[in-house]
Amino acid sequence: MKKRSRACEECHRLKIKCDVSTSPEATCERCRRNNLECMPTAPRLQRDRINELEAQIQELRIALQDQNSSTTPSGSTTTSGSITTSRSPGSLLEESHNHALLSFLDARIPQSKQQDLLYLFAHQAGAAWPIVRLPMELDHIRAKSPILLLSVLVCSFTQATQGTELDVHDELVRETMRILGDEIIGRGQRSIELVQALLVTAFWNKVTRKGQQGSCYQIVQLAADMAIDIGIAGFSLQPTPVSYFSRHLDSTSLEARRTWLACFVALSTSAISIRRPNPVPWDTHLEECLLDLESRGEPTDMLFCQIVRITQLIQEISNHLCLFHIATFVDANDFSTHATIETLKNKVEAWAAQIPPYLASSQTLKVWGHVAMVHIYELVVHTPTNKASFAAPFIPGRLPVKDFPKPATIIFPLKTALEGIVYNCHAVIETAAEMDPALVLSLPTFCFAPTVLYALYVLVTVLVAATDPANTYGQCLPKDSFRIEQCGFKLRSLTACMKEFDPTLTCWTTRMFDATGWLEEWYNDYNAILWRYEASLVNQ
Structure with a gap:
């Protein structure tokens, strides 16, 4: 036998x-x-099929239970006249998820208010930082992209603009992050809508009274990985094997190209903030996306294209000057270094010259142009051991108050660079302070406020280096050239105006600008130290 x-x-x-x-x-x-x-x-394939059918039956049972209140009692068919259309368990489950999500949203923000906020997004945050384009028809986006709608309504507006109570606002933020986690981690979903929702929650990252809900840096990486998986990142970036059946149908659409460019901006911003190399360098596919968006995009896309261009240029500056490599020291008191600096300066000026005339007055682009120059000149305060201190967070406790360059003699290009870094730091702060507070709150908390704080941080660092009595930097930069008191006053005035729009400080931008109050106290203490030191020299 x-x-x-x-x-x-x-x-x-x-x-x-x-x-x-x-x-x-x-x-x-x-x-x-x-x-x-x-x-x-049973044979293995038969067992797998049995398990699959049992899982589908369980999903169908859950979907039927969730749809007991529906007008179609069984939840398995819809009838129009004499035509009956069957729906799969997967579609029923998806409808159940969307129904629960929208019910949660409607109970806290009425649909009439949702329509108003959608209009505001198109003319404020969506216009100031146009990474996604949403249809103005609320019913359309509720049916097609409910998770993206939730992310936009919750993250891109302050609690006061939402018209919700603070407890409700906190609940909305927590639930938005939970829903995203459940969709992406729990259910393993991948779609361009989820990539956009992740980008929105990262760029306009929110805080509750119980703390931050998720790390914006990790969310950005998650969005980029999903964009690669669904196939909108080009052929040079290989998706994961399990994502083969989740690829986006039209990877050359303007929506797909805009979304991948937004991922690049987020990744580059993250890289320069934490001083790590960007895992997605600029390539031919990104260039193709940018050119296509410039030729076929909407008017608001033109602003976004300029944001992409200056972001790519800042990344190029960081690569050439080794800002991402903490252990690599580039001497600013060297003529060969300034030849590279001059080349990079010319590229920034060329970018500024090609901006379309109708965008030339954009304060957002002005800020980023001056920030690019600050990155170029940052070398003047680098030493072999202090480069790590120029990564976020930009707080007084990280100021390199003792570790700064002390050259015996200063070459002429270094003197010019010292004057240039002070000028551009002031330009960043002054341009931001002159902005409409509503525009400042509309710009992404992930990169705008930290960029302004970075300029302030660098300015104070140069001040410390120049006011050291034993340092030659003081020969190039007199103390009154820093105008720290005026900078502090302008930032305080801007913060006061922002608090009128965001009195509960639910926006990270308001909180970060409010935290610049340290500047006045720190500067007074530093002046007192300098005064005591100078007095001791007189008495000797």
Whole structure:
């Protein structure tokens, strides 16, 4: 007799060796001892299919329970006249998820208010930082992209603009992050809508009274990885194997190109902020996306294209000057270094010259142009050991108050660079302070406020280096050239105006600008130290 080739169900379940006899009908030794029915296991493919069907049945059961209140009692068919259309368990489950999400949103922000906020987004945050384009028809976006709608309504507006109570606002922020986590991690979903929703929650990252809900840096990486998986990142970036069936149908659409460019901006911003190399360098596919968006895009896309261009240029500056490599020191008191600086300066000036005339007055682009120059000149305060201190967070406790360059002699290009970094730091702060507070709150908290704080941080660092009595920097930069008191006053005035729009400080931008209050106290203490030092020299 031929020996039975498969173990019995009981032995297979316990993962033990099945001692089958030579007779196909006979029981194994364990089943015989325990008086159990000895049934051979089904073939592997059949078992997998059975498990799949059981999972679908369970999903269908859950979907039917969730749709008991629907006008279609069974939840399995919809009838229009004499035509009946069957729906799959997967679609029923998706409808159930969307219905629960929209019910949660409607209970906290009425649909009439949602329509108003959608209009505001198009003319404020969506216009100031146009990474996504949303249709103005609320019903359309509720049906097609409910998760993106939730992310936009919750993250891109202050609690006061939402018109919600603070407890409700905090609940909305927490639930938005939970829903995203459940969709992406729990259910393994991938779509361009989820990439856009992740970008929105990262760029306009929110805080509650219980703290931050998720790390914006990790969210950005998650959005980029998903964009690669759904196939909108070009052929040079290989998606994961499990994502093969989740690829976006039209990877050359303007929506797909805009979304991947937004991922690049987010990744580059993250890289320069934490001083790590960008995992997605600029390539031919990104260039193709940019050119296509410039030629076929909407008017607001032109602003976004300029943001992409200056972001790519800042990344190029960071690569050439080794800002991402903490252990690499580039000496600013060297003529060869300033040849590179001059080349990069010319590129920034060329970018500014090609900006379309109708965007030339954009304060957002002015800020980023001056920030690019600050990055170029940042070398003047680098030493072999202090480069890590120029990564976020930009707080007084990280100021390199003792570790700064002290050259015996200063070459002329270094003197020019010292004057240039002070000028551009002031330009960043002054341009931001002159902005409409509503525009400042509309710009992404992930990169705008930290960029302004970076300029302030660098300015104070140069001040410390120049006011050291033993340092030659003081020969190039007199103390009154820093105008720290005026900078502090302008930032305080801007913060006061922002608090009128965001009195509960639910926007990170308001909180970060409010935190610049340290500047006045720190500067007074620093002046007192300098005064005591100078007085001691006089008395000697």
